[in-house]
Amino acid sequence: MSKGALGELETLVLLAALRLGDQAYGLSIAEEIRRTARRPVSRASVYVTLRRLEQKGLISTWRESPDVAPSGKPRRFVRLRPEGITRVGEARRGLQRMWSGIEDILEEA
Amino acid sequence: MTRLPKGARRVLRMFLPGDWREDIQRDLEEAFATRFASDGRLRSTLWLWGQVAAFAARFVAERVREAAGGGLLTSTDVRLAVRAVRKSPGLSVLAVASLSVGIAMAVGSFVLIRGTFFMDLPFPEGDRLYVLEDYNRTDAYAVGVGPQEFLRRRLRLTSFEAIEAYRSRSVVLGDGGGGGISVSARYSTPGLLLLADTPPRVGRLPDAADVQAGAESVVVIPHGVWRALGSDPDVVGSTLIVAGTPTTVIGVMPERFAFPWGDEIWIPVDIAAGQEPLQVIAKLRDGVDVRNARAEYQAIARPDPMQVTPGTEVAHEVIRMDRSLASGSAAQLALLIPIAVSVLLLGVMATNVANLMLARNATRAGEIAVRSALGGSRLRVAGQLVLETGVMVAVAAGLALGLTRVGLDAFQARVRGLPYWADFSINAPTAAFIVAVVLLTTCVVGLLPALRVTGGNLSDALRDGSRGSSGVRFGRLTGTLIVLEIAICVGFLSSATLLGRSLLAFGFEGTDIPGSEVLVAQLYLGWPDILRDPDASLPETERADIRAEFLRESARKGELLREASLTLPGARSAVLATRFPGNESQPARVHVEASGAVVVSELAEIGEGYFELLGARPLIGRDFNEVERADRLPVAIVNEMFVRLHLAGVDPIGSLVRVVRPESSDVDAEPWRRIVGVVPSLGLNPGNPANADGVYLPLPELNVVRLAVYGDGNPPQWTPRLIELARAVDPAIEVQWSRTLEAQMREPVVMFRALGTGLLLLGVLALVLSAASLHALTSASVTRRTRELGIRQALGARRVAIVGAVARRTTAQTAAGAALGGVLALALSRLGSIFPWEVADGSAWALTAVAVLLLATNALALAQPLHRALSIRPADALRAE
Numbered sequence: 001m002s003k004g005a006l007g008e009l010e011t012l013v014l015l016a017a018l019r020l021g022d023q024a025y026g027l028s029i030a031e032e033i034r035r036t037a038r039r040p041v042s043r044a045s046v047y048v049t050l051r052r053l054e055q056k057g058l059i060s061t062w063r064e065s066p067d068v069a070p071s072g073k074p075r076r077f078v079r080l081r082p083e084g085i086t087r088v089g090e091a092r093r094g095l096q097r098m099w100s101g102i103e104d105i106l107e108e109a
Numbered sequence: 110m111t112r113l114p115k116g117a118r119r120v121l122r123m124f125l126p127g128d129w130r131e132d133i134q135r136d137l138e139e140a141f142a143t144r145f146a147s148d149g150r151l152r153s154t155l156w157l158w159g160q161v162a163a164f165a166a167r168f169v170a171e172r173v174r175e176a177a178g179g180g181l182l183t184s185t186d187v188r189l190a191v192r193a194v195r196k197s198p199g200l201s202v203l204a205v206a207s208l209s210v211g212i213a214m215a216v217g218s219f220v221l222i223r224g225t226f227f228m229d230l231p232f233p234e235g236d237r238l239y240v241l242e243d244y245n246r247t248d249a250y251a252v253g254v255g256p257q258e259f260l261r262r263r264l265r266l267t268s269f270e271a272i273e274a275y276r277s278r279s280v281v282l283g284d285g286g287g288g289g290i291s292v293s294a295r296y297s298t299p300g301l302l303l304l305a306d307t308p309p310r311v312g313r314l315p316d317a318a319d320v321q322a323g324a325e326s327v328v329v330i331p332h333g334v335w336r337a338l339g340s341d342p343d344v345v346g347s348t349l350i351v352a353g354t355p356t357t358v359i360g361v362m363p364e365r366f367a368f369p370w371g372d373e374i375w376i377p378v379d380i381a382a383g384q385e386p387l388q389v390i391a392k393l394r395d396g397v398d399v400r401n402a403r404a405e406y407q408a409i410a411r412p413d414p415m416q417v418t419p420g421t422e423v424a425h426e427v428i429r430m431d432r433s434l435a436s437g438s439a440a441q442l443a444l445l446i447p448i449a450v451s452v453l454l455l456g457v458m459a460t461n462v463a464n465l466m467l468a469r470n471a472t473r474a475g476e477i478a479v480r481s482a483l484g485g486s487r488l489r490v491a492g493q494l495v496l497e498t499g500v501m502v503a504v505a506a507g508l509a510l511g512l513t514r515v516g517l518d519a520f521q522a523r524v525r526g527l528p529y530w531a532d533f534s535i536n537a538p539t540a541a542f543i544v545a546v547v548l549l550t551t552c553v554v555g556l557l558p559a560l561r562v563t564g565g566n567l568s569d570a571l572r573d574g575s576r577g578s579s580g581v582r583f584g585r586l587t588g589t590l591i592v593l594e595i596a597i598c599v600g601f602l603s604s605a606t607l608l609g610r611s612l613l614a615f616g617f618e619g620t621d622i623p624g625s626e627v628l629v630a631q632l633y634l635g636w637p638d639i640l641r642d643p644d645a646s647l648p649e650t651e652r653a654d655i656r657a658e659f660l661r662e663s664a665r666k667g668e669l670l671r672e673a674s675l676t677l678p679g680a681r682s683a684v685l686a687t688r689f690p691g692n693e694s695q696p697a698r699v700h701v702e703a704s705g706a707v708v709v710s711e712l713a714e715i716g717e718g719y720f721e722l723l724g725a726r727p728l729i730g731r732d733f734n735e736v737e738r739a740d741r742l743p744v745a746i747v748n749e750m751f752v753r754l755h756l757a758g759v760d761p762i763g764s765l766v767r768v769v770r771p772e773s774s775d776v777d778a779e780p781w782r783r784i785v786g787v788v789p790s791l792g793l794n795p796g797n798p799a800n801a802d803g804v805y806l807p808l809p810e811l812n813v814v815r816l817a818v819y820g821d822g823n824p825p826q827w828t829p830r831l832i833e834l835a836r837a838v839d840p841a842i843e844v845q846w847s848r849t850l851e852a853q854m855r856e857p858v859v860m861f862r863a864l865g866t867g868l869l870l871l872g873v874l875a876l877v878l879s880a881a882s883l884h885a886l887t888s889a890s891v892t893r894r895t896r897e898l899g900i901r902q903a904l905g906a907r908r909v910a911i912v913g914a915v916a917r918r919t920t921a922q923t924a925a926g927a928a929l930g931g932v933l934a935l936a937l938s939r940l941g942s943i944f945p946w947e948v949a950d951g952s953a954w955a956l957t958a959v960a961v962l963l964l965a966t967n968a969l970a971l972a973q974p975l976h977r978a979l980s981i982r983p984a985d986a987l988r989a990e
Binding site: 026027044047050063 | 126133
């Protein structure tokens, strides 16, 4: 894997954040991965990945207003930066290239 | 939203990065609230702690990954660490000394436990060998199985593919030339050695043909005996004289081979022809569950009427041979003591060093802040501090290995009865354990103080550093460590003091006879075949008559042997009795007529000359006279402690007691006995002199009796001759064991005496180390508070107030630690029940002594920092600002 390549969990977290839109935060991302990718993932791993993605500049975070937070404690939401979206797209294209030509084999499996 | 418990928040604060901590905590609270509503408090709390642990572990791993990416350790780091260690030689030496002792104890106990209890037998399929044992449910003593009952069981048991038996006796082994050595012999079924599945070095193993009628007597000898006999290469086929019988050597076993328990010779015999009780070892059939085998054994086995008194509750057990030591005897219980001690000790040492590190780190807060300001991450700076500790731990581990080796060698040399497969070498699992201990110790004593000292505010630390004080405050963690340390110290020292005191009190008064000049031997005469056969249909009266006649004859033979033993070179006197000082306790219920009480007291049944042999004489009254002995009249002699405890205010001479033996079912059949004399305590309960009340009765007719011979020859060398004398009186007399009175008095305590000495030394060491720790922390505290103390002085604070300000917290911690230590000491004193004697009562005495010692040591430790605090000049302290 090249230095800038996304790891599998990083890709999943970015995808989940994209799917959730402005409702993406740690817990909801973990839940989305569990529900949609049907992959058990620990919350701790999701938060570690979010922090790493933020340090890489692929996501930005923002806190909701305390006034609208149900508990009075604002959630920290996540959104993808343009660089993040580009990297997810690159990951998708790379995977698609790898998938191509082996559909027959996989259908037989 | 449900707030997270305080502890969880603390853990998160410690391990999570500041930029995400609050958000993660918030989200966890949200998830926790949902769980709490659906799963209830217990399950949700368990879930939460699982999450907290996962977060802590995941983020620590992430930090290590980040740091490793940037090069966590460089040679410069190591050089700096070594330099830092050398810079504070006093502290480093203290830390290394503490850690060496702590690690050595931990490693030593690991090797002991593993080497004794978890080593497999050193031959193929050793894990399928089991001891089939019967024991008395009441006192847990093993009881033998007679040949008839053994053969009956062997015929019926199907869970085992081989069941073999043996009995042991001391024999003289000679080459026919007049000389000889005393060895222990296993007279066994021919297949005993086949269980070990080990070929002989030369020759062959016994087989069934060796025990057929008319077959010549054969023997297999161990390597050690072969060497003792001159290492004759043609030994197989030669003849040795074993217990007077010419016996052909058919094999020599390999070096270090011993089976089942020790280094003996093996003689195959027709086991049915013998009389003595047998020990049984069996090989479990492949694929059979031992639980089924045990159930089958318990269903088939029945108490051997010739081995146990009717009515005795006997348990039948199947125990894996290499694990059989884990149950029961005092030696194994004694092995647990070093383990408990080492755990305590490691706690003291680790706490102590963590405190010292914290104190030292506190004085380096300025340096640490500069490192951070220059771009060092917290992990990087903390890593450097941990590395410094690591250097010390590594040195300590090296020393500890040496200490462990020396200690284990001494242990192996001094402690008898260890299984021959015990392996105390430092092998791969031990090395892994050492690495784990070193890493864990480094983390505890390095990481915690490092995280603590690097967690402060950077600008505060820089400012504090510039004025010569430290920004690090000793918070609850340090306080807890100190309290814990003092608690362990107090608990440890009190226990050591109690044990030491008990050991000092061990012994018996009233005699000055040198125990090394008395040989004690146990004689066993067995039972006639007719009584041994459980299927023999004898009327009860006839059985009783045969039994009485046999016992009468046994007593006569015992007396003949006693007289014969006076021919031993240098022998002066010889006495028969059921017990001598140092032998196991034989309690009996005693009815005291004067008070109407029934008490439990020690019982000894003694032959003529007992008191003279022990160098004692009656304090009041007299010894039994000839008529009383011959006619076994209802008389008794009691000891001084018996009078003190049970006949206070009564003239003992002429008082009446009724002695009921444990096996006696008919109390009324026992006569009232008139007391004719009072003697000193004489070691009836040497471990617990305060509870050594005892009664002496004339020796009855018995088939098991102990013979003591006193003289100025060389008692240990009398054994072979004594065995020959016994065989001359009757070949059926078995000398089951022999040892000097001194050895049997010393044996139960030799290990405890060493342990007591060790405990005292280590307790003192722990005290010194804890005092050093308190000194270092108070000293660091004075440094930190230099400015505050200067201002106080400037404002006219009195010296008492300054001392109070500095020492208040330390004193409170010492008091709290001492109180907790008192509780710990009381808990530890319960351990006294595992000793073969009662630990001296005197908890209050020991605690007071330790408390005084602790206060005195702490006062010394605080003297220098307090002096420094009082010497601060306000102008200097304020100028630094």
